[in-house]
Amino acid sequence: MDYRKNMIYLFxxxxxxxxxxxxxxxxxxxxxxxxxxxxxxxxxxxNIKCQNGQELLGKPCYKTIKDVPEDVDLAVIAxxxxxxxxxxxxxxxxxxxxxxxxxxGFKETGPEGAKLEEEILKIVEGTGVAVLGxxxxxxxxxxxxxxxxxxxxxxxxxxxxxxxxFISQSGxxxxxxxxxxxxxxxGLSKFISYGNAMQIDESDLIEFLNEDPxxxxxxxxxxxxxxxxxxxxxxxxxxxxxxxxxxxITQAGAKAAxxxxxxxxxxxxxxxxxxxxxxxxxxxxxxxxxxxxxxLERQPPMRGENVAIVTNGGGxxxxxxxxxxxxxxxxxxxxxxxxRRLKESLPPAASVNNPxxxxxxxxxxxxxxxxxxxxxxxxxxxxxxxxxxxxxxxxFERFYEMIVRKAKEANDKGKPMVLILxxxxxxxxxxxxxxxAGIPAYIxxxxxxxxxxxxxxxxxxxx
Amino acid sequence: MDYRKNMIYLFxxxxxxxxxxxxxxxxxxxxxxxxxxxxxxxxxxxNIKCQNGQELLGKPCYKTIKDVPEDVDLAVIAxxxxxxxxxxxxxxxxxxxxxxxxxxGFKETGPEGAKLEEEILKIVEGTGVAVLGxxxxxxxxxxxxxxxxxxxxxxxxxxxxxxxxFISQSGxxxxxxxxxxxxxxxGLSKFISYGNAMQIDESDLIEFLNEDPxxxxxxxxxxxxxxxxxxxxxxxxxxxxxxxxxxxITQAGAKAAxxxxxxxxxxxxxxxxxxxxxxxxxxxxxxxxxxxxxxLERQPPMRGENVAIVTNGGGxxxxxxxxxxxxxxxxxxxxxxxxRRLKESLPPAASVNNPxxxxxxxxxxxxxxxxxxxxxxxxxxxxxxxxxxxxxxxxFERFYEMIVRKAKEANDKGKPMVLILxxxxxxxxxxxxxxxAGIPAYIxxxxxxxxxxxxxxxxxxxx
Numbered sequence: 001m002d003y004r005k006n007m008i009y010l011f012x013x014x015x016x017x018x019x020x021x022x023x024x025x026x027x028x029x030x031x032x033x034x035x036x037x038x039x040x041x042x043x044x045x046x047n048i049k050c051q052n053g054q055e056l057l058g059k060p061c062y063k064t065i066k067d068v069p070e071d072v073d074l075a076v077i078a079x080x081x082x083x084x085x086x087x088x089x090x091x092x093x094x095x096x097x098x099x100x101x102x103x104x105g106f107k108e109t110g111p112e113g114a115k116l117e118e119e120i121l122k123i124v125e126g127t128g129v130a131v132l133g134x135x136x137x138x139x140x141x142x143x144x145x146x147x148x149x150x151x152x153x154x155x156x157x158x159x160x161x162x163x164x165x166f167i168s169q170s171g172x173x174x175x176x177x178x179x180x181x182x183x184x185x186x187g188l189s190k191f192i193s194y195g196n197a198m199q200i201d202e203s204d205l206i207e208f209l210n211e212d213p214x215x216x217x218x219x220x221x222x223x224x225x226x227x228x229x230x231x232x233x234x235x236x237x238x239x240x241x242x243x244x245x246x247x248x249i250t251q252a253g254a255k256a257a258x259x260x261x262x263x264x265x266x267x268x269x270x271x272x273x274x275x276x277x278x279x280x281x282x283x284x285x286x287x288x289x290x291x292x293x294x295x296l297e298r299q300p301p302m303r304g305e306n307v308a309i310v311t312n313g314g315g316x317x318x319x320x321x322x323x324x325x326x327x328x329x330x331x332x333x334x335x336x337x338x339x340r341r342l343k344e345s346l347p348p349a350a351s352v353n354n355p356x357x358x359x360x361x362x363x364x365x366x367x368x369x370x371x372x373x374x375x376x377x378x379x380x381x382x383x384x385x386x387x388x389x390x391x392x393x394x395x396f397e398r399f400y401e402m403i404v405r406k407a408k409e410a411n412d413k414g415k416p417m418v419l420i421l422x423x424x425x426x427x428x429x430x431x432x433x434x435x436x437a438g439i440p441a442y443i444x445x446x447x448x449x450x451x452x453x454x455x456x457x458x459x460x461x462x463x
Numbered sequence: 464m465d466y467r468k469n470m471i472y473l474f475x476x477x478x479x480x481x482x483x484x485x486x487x488x489x490x491x492x493x494x495x496x497x498x499x500x501x502x503x504x505x506x507x508x509x510n511i512k513c514q515n516g517q518e519l520l521g522k523p524c525y526k527t528i529k530d531v532p533e534d535v536d537l538a539v540i541a542x543x544x545x546x547x548x549x550x551x552x553x554x555x556x557x558x559x560x561x562x563x564x565x566x567x568g569f570k571e572t573g574p575e576g577a578k579l580e581e582e583i584l585k586i587v588e589g590t591g592v593a594v595l596g597x598x599x600x601x602x603x604x605x606x607x608x609x610x611x612x613x614x615x616x617x618x619x620x621x622x623x624x625x626x627x628x629f630i631s632q633s634g635x636x637x638x639x640x641x642x643x644x645x646x647x648x649x650g651l652s653k654f655i656s657y658g659n660a661m662q663i664d665e666s667d668l669i670e671f672l673n674e675d676p677x678x679x680x681x682x683x684x685x686x687x688x689x690x691x692x693x694x695x696x697x698x699x700x701x702x703x704x705x706x707x708x709x710x711x712i713t714q715a716g717a718k719a720a721x722x723x724x725x726x727x728x729x730x731x732x733x734x735x736x737x738x739x740x741x742x743x744x745x746x747x748x749x750x751x752x753x754x755x756x757x758x759l760e761r762q763p764p765m766r767g768e769n770v771a772i773v774t775n776g777g778g779x780x781x782x783x784x785x786x787x788x789x790x791x792x793x794x795x796x797x798x799x800x801x802x803r804r805l806k807e808s809l810p811p812a813a814s815v816n817n818p819x820x821x822x823x824x825x826x827x828x829x830x831x832x833x834x835x836x837x838x839x840x841x842x843x844x845x846x847x848x849x850x851x852x853x854x855x856x857x858x859f860e861r862f863y864e865m866i867v868r869k870a871k872e873a874n875d876k877g878k879p880m881v882l883i884l885x886x887x888x889x890x891x892x893x894x895x896x897x898x899x900a901g902i903p904a905y906i907x908x909x910x911x912x913x914x915x916x917x918x919x920x921x922x923x924x925x926x
Binding site: 026031108109150151152154155156157168169170171172173174175176177179180181182183184221223245247248249250251252253255256257259284285286287312313314315316317318319321322324325326330331349351353355357360388389390391392422423424425426427428443444445446 | 489494571572613614615617618619620631632633634635636638639640642643644645646647684686708710711712713714715716718719720722747748749750775776777778779780781782784785787788789793794812814816818820823851852853854855885886887888889890891906907908909
């Protein structure tokens, strides 16, 4: 049986057993145990030092998983590396469907650790048991409240439920990324730290998430792909947007990656070619990974290359124009008809060329007319709206409602819209509000244009 | 007399008169009047509709500036464009030292507006009166509490006092930038929105700030330089670090700039050459402008090109290595002696190559030893410390104290140190804390490496 059939139990088990559970503060087994207390399904704690049936943190505890009186879908293993093979064997005998091996001390530490992995692989071979890890943080699934991330809750915030799945070869980076998502109010379908990828690898995860009804966009931090051909086969069948942050693209980075995850990280050009071939959105920064994913979850692909900019600040319009061109798009040439209509409704000092400058004193109505006209223009493929919110003229709540309405109009015509709200406290608040309403919004013009580029790459897909 | 001698009165006047002061809510003249109520020097309000000596917002109000019974250093003008020339004439007759013309409706609106500017220039010619604007927001000087920025305080936050001066050709962008500085807790010496640069231009301002004892770093947003030779002359004499965000570098951007500020924005290659020649730090993003300025204010220049990275997360180390190389620096080859000492003090699983991976469970002591060794290594020119703060091992307060100590040690050896703290809520809090303590800290690895690049450009100066 194919282990991939059982991957669902990594995220939606009916019952979970934590092997290595403990009540000793500061231990990984304690932190995960506390997380599992929030899991609404059945939870069993396992520790070789327990008396069967003894209580641990209010749950029944057993000596081994085989002592658990009921079926267990998912086993989470947090015991020293050298005993992991025997524990896995017991899991298989118990009939678990999936295993997450949190424990470190495997391939990443040298040949002896690699041998342990081989041993485990032999034990699960042909059984259909799906194994994530070892040397990983495991999973966080907001929807099912399944959480094996052992970082302390006072220093690790976790995102709410949403449409972005995030897989990370690096656990620590993945945790930091989730922390940032939470801070920015961006939702997550599943976080998966896959560590050494002994069995389940990035290709398996992408393939799985492509079929996952909760996931709209797949974001990935990858140092090295385990099996290039398998990866290409998965990309070929991929329907959902995939954003990849591939690190280790320089010689120095590749060297660092090789001592981190043992990945063959090099061959940057090959990766680039593959990403381009399959319309994978390749990014090269933590923030861009998030920004692109936010746009892809919320807006339709950009079909074409012509961008219209509507702004109440000239300077932001200038830099955004630069960015548009430098990211492979063009400033739309507005039609004479559009310009004529804009002239009718905007004050004489406004610019009716693209970028359309509605001026610093623009009220909501003026913005609305300008946005309306550029949406209508057939040569416009995407709209960027810039609002400098420091100036006195704009009624924020009415601006918000108008943008939500106009974004829908644009989307109905197959045109994406993104927002730029430069500044501090107030813009940050509205960035969150717009993102929640399905309109990608960003603090800096560069962030927004990079995110729009992701929509353009997505739009280049023939399918 | 040279108007530049009087520029000091734009920032440190003993007395200010606001011409166009009003108590009508929502008016620019009201907003500036309210700001000036916080100015500790003498403040006079002027409005042609006032009876001399009448009170306006608790201050004496006069019909014209000539009716003010005492000397006035600075006149702030916020009256319709067409009456500005006559008001300026009265200011000159009154003997004011400097004028800020907030009013719009000049060159930026066409030939008639340009004629008004010529008229004003004739009036002030030879008088030595310094004129900022027109069509600008004016100045914000935290130290003297002089503030002509008329944006409402509930939507425009302003930074505290600090060593970064910021000049902006675009008022709206400048305001947004200040709002961001305030949100991130970064201090400002002077903000200057210089608008149409009728008389005082970017070169005058940079020259002035070079001598300003409160300014350590000059940051500038520029669309087009008014007088290229003058600019080059100023750069040649510049002693302080200058960071320039020059927008309008593409054809589309230049076109937008020309309709925004009438700047000849093109000739990107010429600018690039000049910036390179004079070690100006050229950036191309709002965030980078801020990040580079923060680093330049707080750390010594980087002499050399070799960076050492100390991290508790492998992934962040990999991407940072990539960035270092891609931004014209190198990963330092640690000496055998350094590696030997690192091996002695780090656990076997740690990497003693560069990036030095102190592992996810690193306590403060382990970090400290690693940082100590790389500072000592003679081939290391700069140190990047990465801390994934989500993991349980690190005591934040002791980490903070240790880094402050070690940064001083590094700086004493002429080596800059920057910090990367990826994530959300908690890292953001510590980014602020470290920045306050003089250690540039950033959320993303890319931000930090771009900021380090600024220190390297600075270090390339022969002087």
